[in-house]
Amino acid sequence: MESCKMPDCKEVGTLTWALVPVCAVHSLEIRQETAKYYAKRIGYQERVKYMGIIPLIPWSRRE
Numbered sequence: 167m168e169s170c171k172m173p174d175c176k177e178v179g180t181l182t183w184a185l186v187p188v189c190a191v192h193s194l195e196i197r198q199e200t201a202k203y204y205a206k207r208i209g210y211q212e213r214v215k216y217m218g219i220i221p222l223i224p225w226s227r228r229e
Contacts, residue, residue, distance in 0.1 A: 172188060177189035
């Protein structure tokens with residue numbers, strides 16, 4: 167199994183978010199951030215956990 171791709175995390179990536187392996191804790195945190203974002207309670211730049219993996223998301227990379 168791959169490791170969680172969040173910066174400084176050493177856990178096993180048992181789940182994925184946008185095709186990026188993440189551990190269960192980070193998956194939950196990103197899911198909570200996403201819910202807050204779409205409920206308009208936080209702005210895009212406040213999605214700190216999501217921003218941690220954004221360079222690894224295939225469709226967010228500029229080639």
